[in-house]
Amino acid sequence: MSNRMLDEQDLLGPLLSKITCPHCWHVFQPADTLWISEHPDLLGDRLLGPHVPQRFLPNRFTPQGKALDSRGMPTSRLACPHCHLEIPRGIFHLRPVFFSLLGAPASGKSYFLTTMIWRLRKLLPEKFGLALTDLDAIHNHRLQEYENTLFLNRDGQTPVELPKTETTGDLYNLVMLGGAPVQYIKPFLFSIQPVGKHPRANLGLRGGRALVVYDNAGESFLPGADSARSPVTRHLALSAAWFFVFDPTQDLRFRREVSRISDDPQVRMDLDRPAREVPYRQDVILREAWERVLRHHEAPLRRGMPPLVVIVAKADCWGPLLPCWPLPEPYRMTAKGVAGVSIERIVEVSSAVRSLMEQYVPEIVAAAETLSRDVIYIPVSATGCSPETNERGEIIGFLPSKIQPIWVETPILYTLVRWMPGLVGRLVGSTSRGAAG
Template sequence: MADCTRGAFFEISNFPAAISQNGEIDSNSPDAAIIEKTKKGDYLIYPDEDFAQKIELNSAPLGEKEPLQEQNTLKIGDTLLLLFAGEHALESAKKIDFSKWIIFNTESGTIEDVAEFGKIRQAVEKRALTGSGLAVCPKGATCGFFYKSVFGAAQPQAMSPLDTTSGEIRCPLCWLKFDLGDALSIASHESLRGDPILGSEEMLRFLPTAFDGEGNAIDPAGMPSHDIACPHCRKKLPTGYVDLKRHIFSIVGAPSAGKSYYLSVLIKELQNSVFRHYGASLKDLDPSGNMLLTQMKNRLFSADTPESAILAKTALEGAMYEKYPRFGKMVSLPKPMSYILSKDLGAKTESAALIFYDNAGEHFEPGIDLEDSPGAMHVACSDAIFFLFDPAANRNFKNLLHDNPDPQLKIAGRLDQQDTILAEMEVRIKRILALSTSEKIQTPLAVMLGKFDIWKDLLGEKLADYFENGELSEEAVERNSEILRNFMLKTEPSIVAGAEAVSSNVKYFAISPLGHSPIKISEGNSAGKIAPVPSLLNPINVDIPMLWVLRQLEPSIMQKRA
């Protein structure tokens, strides 16, 4: 017999044996139950005739002379006992780990969590469970106690509203914060496939209570677990994410502004420039999570023909999105693309995680409900915002470029609402951060004037070289930004007004991911589509806005290469 809460063992060899109400054998306390051995070697248990309290055997009231199985639960008041009968009873009892209690959902057949006995109620209530249908048992046992019988009805904790100020870690998937101690581990053993929230195909998420010598959490089946998940959305986090400094970057723009092309080119250009100028490296932090962006980058730079270089438009519910649980309901959110920026500084290595999203432009349009479709809420918690302005969609630019043959200027039916998107972004940010309409954020905001190769002759003034003595020149950034701001004040002042209503830290950049005018395909499956010409790819200043931001966020990494 084992006392579950104390982990104490009692071997019973003399029969009949009396179990006291305190879970002891033949003690001076009142007898609660009697175990006797039959001539056939079976064991029977029944309540003492003078004991009036309720006794439960295997979660049912103990009646007259019930037979014992190989493993049994016995509950006498608040005393929880396990009874092991048979030839191998002692060996079975020694396999039980009373420091870990499994919280099992008998209705779904899944494990909800693993916790110390004293933390079972907290674990159940933290997951907003009522206790209905739950059973608890120490690790290694094959039978358990109904939760309500032991703890009564649970009082689930209400889901707290989004709080952008508490917690040391912000999830890159649902953007909610949490403390490291609340992070969930992801089970490794195949028998633990099935999570009560994410479904039968996902491995169980659990709050770890035991760890191996290397610091890996041990799952309920005894296997080391190497992956961790956000406690809010329960999705797997990139390896090493919680140990790094983390920066979320939001890229905002109208539908068809060219955000996918920009991101695809940016990663390639940034990998080259941070190494060339600063001796730093930019690598995949989550290769599987970055797969779609990697495929787009490879498709663009490995293409032989314009048809093979076309990147698909990011759709609201497309491959760049996934369903995540957020505040009790499944919502579609953009997949994060995670990279690690690092530099060897001699005595130590400085590293930071950089998180990007390829949002559908429609997510920034007015009328998209934040709660049902929160796909662009990352703008409120980002460390920098990059607004991609598309001159080819703007009426004033089109009028100035009416003789330019670029097919992007001839697309009919495009609605230019870029100033409205900026205004919508301002409203969302201030609503989520509870700012007044007159307040501004200090987050860096890079206004990127795209397709510079089309309109650079309109500028009338030459931009300074961004690099001086091998590193980004702050003076050049400031001077060029002022030139471009003045140009926009004459051409489309609403963009300047909208950007500077959002942030007090705004700079303007002229960029071109392609560096040339694409062509309109006239035949084949891609007829009518506009595509870049691979041999003419010549990106212009695509990495400059990001370098400007990184100089502010990671000054120790972004020091001139020796």
């Protein structure tokens, strides 16, 4: 099958020798790939249910390399041999890099992810000669809806909120394994490839990567939430880096200090927090992540843990506490016509953020640096503005017309420079230091 599977090699490049399923993380050979029937009568899969198209191993192909199902209809859709969930074709050609987004409930993970992707869609081709595109529109549908809500909203003067990420529902896939239902989180899938003035633009997708991003509900990281029947955070063990979203407004000590310089309703001490924003010990979230890696990582040693990017959210209200506020641009254009990233500048900002966190939330710094030897602290604001309130002082959302994200692109730029330098370059003179200060 691997010889017939892809006449798209001219476009996508050669097949990878091993494929990692982005749903269940099963590693398999291309020849073991299942195909998805197209004929409307071929319904019913033993793992996915009676209304799902059948999966099959083909023995007949069209001259174009498409498989023929048992009714003779050609198909090009592919699935994992373990979980039977559909896998976009790009995953078979582009080396994947996995990123895990973690944090406490109501910490703003979905706001951060939405604004980061929106910003990167414009910034990467404009400044870095890279195209960030959806590898599969179906998998990214929820994120696209969030982007539309915040940035393509026809009514910019009505407050909007992103829905809370739930621990069950259509954000997950249910698979029957061993006679029992197993719930897998749906990943967000992107391709990133050189274009335009990028020095590797002639390689096209051959010079690109697949980005696989996981955004769990905050409750998924609470102790006891991960099980064999709901392994929704097993991606932690595969990730190239973890993005831990720390919300300072959930910490009483931080809120008290910030309330002296900001009237943001998220930090005002005279207002009750929304009922859904019950404060959690955010260091416990990090330590629970560590425990799960010990259970699932192939080399559970401190020196082998993934790099940790601590994303300190809602910087629009607490950022003035930093000596480097307003934040400097983390990149600049070079003579080659593409931008480079200043690792040195990011590390300097990280050092200032770390000092502030050591003063008010030292347990977060201790937990982060116990978890990984490679820690960076990056301030961001997904909205760049305070939320709106009603006459009772209750938060009712953000005005789309006011949203101006701050530094949301920096975590992924830093990560690309550190671990994919062929895609994003480092400015000459920048250091390679990535640790906590």
